[in-house]
Amino acid sequence: MELAKVVEKKIIKDYFVLKVETKGPFNSQPGQFVMINFLDTFNLPKPFSVMDEKGNYLTFLIKNVGPFTEKLATLKYGDFLLIRGPYGIPIRNKIDLTKKYILLGGGCGSAPLIYFLKEYPLLVKETFFSFKESYVQSILPDLKLFIDDNIGKTPVEFLFQNKEKLENSGMILCGSKGLLKSFFDVFPYMKDWSYVSLEENMGCGTGLCKGCPVQTVEGVKMVCKDGPIFKANEVNLEWK
């Protein structure tokens, strides 16, 4: 793994943007993630999507949900992390490049989509970087966010009332299984025109350990290696 130095942290309540400096460029592409670890533990690393890469800098959008992200949230300028990657298949390599896409991100699921928008603006029709709480705007000042609390609806409810937006467009969804399921409950027909970026708790992050399965029409695949992005009509989110 490589050492990376924390050079910036913008934190508001449970969300934070973390920027680290690496020795050389990671050459990540939108949709890819890295595995992050601490120097002082023997725990497993955890996956985080790249929200931006420029020069020797990687930026992440992270939500504090448990012990690992809690510890990430306490990092200060100058602290060091271990990082390896990038892993996963870039969104670009999976999607139909002749279409334009609506990007729907739920919470930190927006991170790879923000990177995608930056790199391929011509492939994007509209964005829904959606967050429940409006305070998140303060750490992502340059972006147009969809704040449930402000609009009074979830993005899925909003789209349900503005179905026309979906006409002739593809979708790229990235967020919790809950978000993905609620979208396809309302728009089952969109499965054929959508890609979903899946989250599954990971071990190795590199296709070695068979720890992050998803059931697909072609059998069990690994989210880390074969994904994280899949065609929506090829995966079974209900496998139990």
Next chain:
Amino acid sequence: MELAKVVEKKIIKDYFVLKVETKGPFNSQPGQFVMINFLDTFNLPKPFSVMDEKGNYLTFLIKNVGPFTEKLATLKYGDFLLIRGPYGIPIRNKIDLTKKYILLGGGCGSAPLIYFLKEYPLLVKETFFSFKESYVQSILPDLKLFIDDNIGKTPVEFLFQNKEKLENSGMILCGSKGLLKSFFDVFPYMKDWSYVSLEENMGCGTGLCKGCPVQTVEGVKMVCKDGPIFKANEVNLEWK
């Protein structure tokens, strides 16, 4: 356990003096020890003899020999520790108070003897707070130390050449099993006039777990509860 705040640390290579502030007095007596732990681990606490107590302050003399003492050595002013005690039987309650004693401490074994000298100077005939390396003097500036490297001998070798010092005096020895054994190899007859403070790796420190045994003429005793000081002729240091 009680919170204690680090208020002073004097460190030279592998030795350091650590002073902590407690909420109230511990009322420790020379020969007693406390159990120290960190706030951020679930490891067992470790025993350390009190080298001094004054008001709400406890002072320790510690040698960095492994992971626990290594971590102690990194503490800074204002850091917090957990402490409980005092434990063990004060030296005063075990010894014959009609005698005068030579104090022989090996390395950090000197800590309780330093406290003893301060509290009961009239019971002390001579002291050998012995250390191999002369640098230790710099963190114990007010004490007369016996530095092997300076004198060119170990304290046991020195006493062998100055046997007359032992006449009519008791001994209180505190140090590694090696030191104690080497002394009684040379002066087997002194067993009847000596007290030894034993070190044994401890669990609870309070007589609960039966983790720190010493074989005595009265059966197996616990170093933490029945000691750490014993009559030299009552313990078997060779139990295996």
Next chain:
Amino acid sequence: MEVDVLGIKFKNPIIIASGPGGNGKELIDYIDLSQLGGFTTKTITFKPKIGNPPPRIINIKNGVINSIGLENSGFESFLKDDVPFLEELDTNVIASIGGYNTEEFCYMIKSLNHTNIKMFELNLSCPNVDKGGDTILNDLRETKEIIRRASKITQKPLFVKLGIEGNLEQLAKLAIENGADGLVLINAPKGTKINLKNESNPEELLRGYGGVSGPIIKPLALGCIYRVKNIFPNVPIIGMGGVVCKADVLEFLKAGATLVGIGYGVMMDPELPINIIREL
């Protein structure tokens, strides 16, 4: 958080596990035992046992390896010196009984039948004592016989303490089918620490291994409790293994324990069980 176990009321689910709390006399200097749900004695053997020579305690991360070797002054001394004290305690006392054959177990149980001791715990799983090179549990015929006979001669609830060595499901079944009223899970599994600096004796412990306790065994303990509860949902389990805070207690209860024992936690801090009880 009162708990009823086979008709016996526990003020709360917290008990002191066998061993690290001694026989109570040492602990009363530090805590008020009457606040505990229960107190388990250190395992008593028929004959006195001198225990193992030092070292007996090996520190490891998040735990300890112990090689106490069941030091205790024997059953007669227990009856004379400890039982009167234990009978006066305002908490449920569980007597942990160890032995080398059925007769020893039965003799001790019979003698304690008329006392105020509330339950028996048969310690068949001590990692530090062998019966001709093997723990009793490895002899299934003898294990069965001990449990069967013990259960017949007492009206008090009889618990059997198991470790993770051995076939857990099989042993649990055997215990229950032969009359055990409950199970204690888990005893300290066998473990070794190698000290590379100690060239002559890198294992440090003279036996080479000891019993591992503390948070390091928590996932294994929870696993054992879950597995047994799954098969025998109605059998009460005293769960233990690395409990050091309130969340641990709730996790053990959730996994299927009825009572939760604390051993290592008492060594960390004798007041820990009481501090947890206050938070429950």
Next chain:
Amino acid sequence: MEVDVLGIKFKNPIIIASGPGGNGKELIDYIDLSQLGGFTTKTITFKPKIGNPPPRIINIKNGVINSIGLENSGFESFLKDDVPFLEELDTNVIASIGGYNTEEFCYMIKSLNHTNIKMFELNLSCPNVDKGGDTILNDLRETKEIIRRASKITQKPLFVKLGIEGNLEQLAKLAIENGADGLVLINAPKGTKINLKNESNPEELLRGYGGVSGPIIKPLALGCIYRVKNIFPNVPIIGMGGVVCKADVLEFLKAGATLVGIGYGVMMDPELPINIIREL
């Protein structure tokens, strides 16, 4: 640090443990396998296995609980897609074989006899697959039969992988007496994590428990190696369980291992085994 195991030369004592390193194809993107002492395949079963549904990985302090469920595409696919690749590797390949009965084990071993695979490892101790509710090891007759027959039909060294569940000394003896040339110690012991926040399914894993790997099991692994080495000083042992640095390797060798496997360490960092080899 060359090591000779039953006539087979290992460049160094470091091998990849079965499972976390896949079947090698995934790993060559990250490290040069020819620098390894050896490489163990993920356990192969006769029929393809789809594995367990998610979650399969539960993070714990200093380790992981896995419930992969031996996902693999079956023996035929292994022969066709993996063996040619493995035969080209400039390191000793150990094939880990799992099965549900003697016939399956023997069929696979026979088919691999003529390949360049150097040794066999019988995985009789997977915590995540049951044979009618029980791991194979719990059926001593079948265990004996599998080892006895397997050892008869191959010239290659045959290792048997054991866990800490079951009577270790007894199983080691049984394996060796019936023809095993060496032992692999230890497989991941069963464990559970309780998530109090997850009310509907606090165990998270659908089976309730999984196999625990990583530094958290190191004292137990060292204990098993020490105990077995003590009884069978001449039987080679592949030791594993929480090896993540050079000191760990030296400790495992000191405890009695001849080769040292790394599983969890590969998940932490695929380059970890090579980094350790460089330091040895």
